[in-house]
Amino acid sequence: xxxxxxxxxxxxxxxxxxxxxxxxxxxxxxxxxxxxxxxxxxxxxxxxxxxxxxxxxxxxxxxxxxxxxxxxxxxxxxxxxxxxxxxxxxxxxxxxxxxxxxxxxxxxxxxxxxxxxxxxxxxxxxxxxxxxxxxxxxxxxxxxxxxxxxxxxxxxxxxxxxxxxxxxxxxxxxxxxxxxxxxxxxxxxxxxxxxxxxxxxxxxxxxxxxxxxxxxxxxxxxxxxxxxxxxxxxxxxxxxxxxxxxxxxxxxxxxxxxxxxxxxxxxxxxxxxxxxxxxxxxxxxxxxxxxxxxxxxxxxxxxxxxxxxxxxxxxxxxxxxxxxxxxxxxxxxxxxxxxxxxxxxxxxxxxxxxxxxxxxxxxxxxxxxxxxxxxxxxxxxxxxxxxxxxxxxxxxxxxxxxxxxxxxxxxxxxxxxxxxxxxxxxxxxxxxxxxxxxxxxxxxxxxxxxxxxxxxxxxxxxxxxxxxxxxxxxxxxxxxxxxxxxxxxxxxxxxxxxxxxxxxxxxxxxxxxxxxxxxxxxxxxxxxxxxxxxxxxxxxxxxxxxxxxxxxxxxxxxxxxxxxxxxxxxxxxxxxxxxxxxxxxxxxxxxxxxxxxxxxxxxxxxxxxxxxxxxxxxxxxxxxxxxxxxxxxxxxxxxxxxxxxxxxxxxxxxxxxxxxxxxxxxxxxxxxxxxxxxxxxxxxxxxxxxxxxxxxxxxxxxxxxxxx
Numbered sequence: 001x002x003x004x005x006x007x008x009x010x011x012x013x014x015x016x017x018x019x020x021x022x023x024x025x026x027x028x029x030x031x032x033x034x035x036x037x038x039x040x041x042x043x044x045x046x047x048x049x050x051x052x053x054x055x056x057x058x059x060x061x062x063x064x065x066x067x068x069x070x071x072x073x074x075x076x077x078x079x080x081x082x083x084x085x086x087x088x089x090x091x092x093x094x095x096x097x098x099x100x101x102x103x104x105x106x107x108x109x110x111x112x113x114x115x116x117x118x119x120x121x122x123x124x125x126x127x128x129x130x131x132x133x134x135x136x137x138x139x140x141x142x143x144x145x146x147x148x149x150x151x152x153x154x155x156x157x158x159x160x161x162x163x164x165x166x167x168x169x170x171x172x173x174x175x176x177x178x179x180x181x182x183x184x185x186x187x188x189x190x191x192x193x194x195x196x197x198x199x200x201x202x203x204x205x206x207x208x209x210x211x212x213x214x215x216x217x218x219x220x221x222x223x224x225x226x227x228x229x230x231x232x233x234x235x236x237x238x239x240x241x242x243x244x245x246x247x248x249x250x251x252x253x254x255x256x257x258x259x260x261x262x263x264x265x266x267x268x269x270x271x272x273x274x275x276x277x278x279x280x281x282x283x284x285x286x287x288x289x290x291x292x293x294x295x296x297x298x299x300x301x302x303x304x305x306x307x308x309x310x311x312x313x314x315x316x317x318x319x320x321x322x323x324x325x326x327x328x329x330x331x332x333x334x335x336x337x338x339x340x341x342x343x344x345x346x347x348x349x350x351x352x353x354x355x356x357x358x359x360x361x362x363x364x365x366x367x368x369x370x371x372x373x374x375x376x377x378x379x380x381x382x383x384x385x386x387x388x389x390x391x392x393x394x395x396x397x398x399x400x401x402x403x404x405x406x407x408x409x410x411x412x413x414x415x416x417x418x419x420x421x422x423x424x425x426x427x428x429x430x431x432x433x434x435x436x437x438x439x440x441x442x443x444x445x446x447x448x449x450x451x452x453x454x455x456x457x458x459x460x461x462x463x464x465x466x467x468x469x470x471x472x473x474x475x476x477x478x479x480x481x482x483x484x485x486x487x488x489x490x491x492x493x494x495x496x497x498x499x500x501x502x503x504x505x506x507x508x509x510x511x512x513x514x515x516x517x518x519x520x521x522x523x524x525x526x527x528x529x530x531x532x533x534x535x536x537x538x539x540x541x542x543x544x545x546x547x548x549x550x551x552x553x554x555x556x557x558x559x560x561x562x563x564x565x566x567x568x569x570x571x572x573x574x575x576x577x578x579x580x581x582x583x584x585x586x587x588x589x590x591x592x593x594x595x596x597x598x599x600x601x602x603x604x605x606x607x608x609x610x611x612x613x614x615x616x617x618x619x620x621x622x623x624x625x626x627x628x629x630x631x632x633x634x635x636x637x638x639x640x641x642x643x644x645x646x647x648x649x650x651x652x653x654x655x656x657x658x659x660x661x662x663x664x665x666x667x668x669x670x671x672x673x674x675x676x677x678x679x680x681x682x683x684x685x686x687x688x689x690x691x692x693x694x695x696x697x698x699x700x701x702x703x704x705x706x707x708x
Contacts, residue, residue: 031148032489161231167555173264183254198274206287310360328452333374348390357387376668380683392418395484408629564609590625602643
């Protein structure tokens, strides 16, 4: 009984923490679906009732009189015209009103009036009860969509604050190394306390500036201002508590200098930007840039959806089923690494960014590599790079954001180039992995490989069927196809369908095992359905755990993105880019300098914040220097991925360490001790070298051969 109570309390606590984020994410999915549904309803209405747009509102009776006496009206108008001419002294002699012309005008007006009344009567007759019911549904969907669009900024602010608070509570923010010692906790908590105080002071200052500017503040912006203040007040209080009370299991001692690496990246960015803005007399700076983030609320809400998608994918067996297809071939570790990285590009494109995919499936990739006999350094390299090749493929959210911020490029152009870049990077990774292999390359494929492969293929068939049916339903019902615009609201539903299928299969298997066990006593057979399925994760538990994990990741990512935008504001206001010429006579020099800047940006900023910064500052320099906009943005994407794999930050390696555990990284170092420099640092060097060569080719080969 006590265990049941504890489990129930834990469930209630998890839902209490995750429910607000869950409701926001579900609301966004429904909102995006409603837009597609409304378009279909309008099309259906027009197909059933010709001229449905006239029936969407009740017609208004025309005010004109279709039975007016033309002669009486004409006489009145002529009398008025003559009286006006007699009363007015005019320097210009005007001709008297022509009764014939006035009669024609009255007749034309009467004809138009008759047409209006006829249209009114026919419209009234066409507004049948069926039309009224359909119209009520269609207008309700339209009103919901309009409400959702107006509330998106507030929803994003709620998501940022709640998930940021959750990430802080769990100490889940992204840092160069985790907190272990008492000094780590004290220094990291102190930095977060300072960052929280700066954030609170900035948003409060921004409210004072906005309300004292003499410009009317809309209700929505007023709500946003107070949301920021209340939310960051709670974050400040929690930061103070964590600074005063460190965990009891923290290791004693620690180094102050080493503890700097445990400070979350968002806190470092906040302190840097906060110190700059406050010293410049612009204390509201961070608050202003956070509000600018709200202007792209739809895109950043999609980031939250993609994180949720990744966490739902993590809890399906789909990735495991796909991995099972490779097992019959007994691929050497290097070839398996190439296959894994190439195949992982597809789900990476659908989860929005490389970091999200590493969080979702990185642990599985590492375990499968180890099971195949791969050394730890190679397994860590493949895991870190597993999300790097898919960011250029359709329908990656990062590319959509680039196209939304830059009119010079379209998603079709970027994705067209992206396919070529994907094949290039895949080939380079294969060559590097095979060239640095340990021992001879042997492919010991068993004789019965194809029967085993077909056996491994069977579990994949239901998934293909489920995915196909779901996508067909969306295509037929909502005219929505899985592309860069519909993926954020289709994929969550698709993964929920897959999870329901898997959990129902588990419950049926559990029931079958229960029924076959004849030794169960009678009261055991009469237990409730919830008790019967306790041996397997229910769909409710799966969604709850996925959403709970999602809140922490969303908080870490969105806080990092928001402060990346602030760092971009520092770069912009400090006019640091003014040190770079606005254009270059040599396109080669321009490309070389821009590549270096882009890699550095990728090393220290998250992808979404970096795209906003580059769009505002660097892109124009590239265009003015003669660099093709599509070429520039493909270079940017590859440079960012190289930055995410490059120390000292190396975000993808940080996330890899987070999902595989510190112990595996330590064992990898011990396993490679005494080997050459390459193998001791293979987890860093293999992805780094591959992407560096890819970036060099992508940046400079098109300049040599020309864009045509």
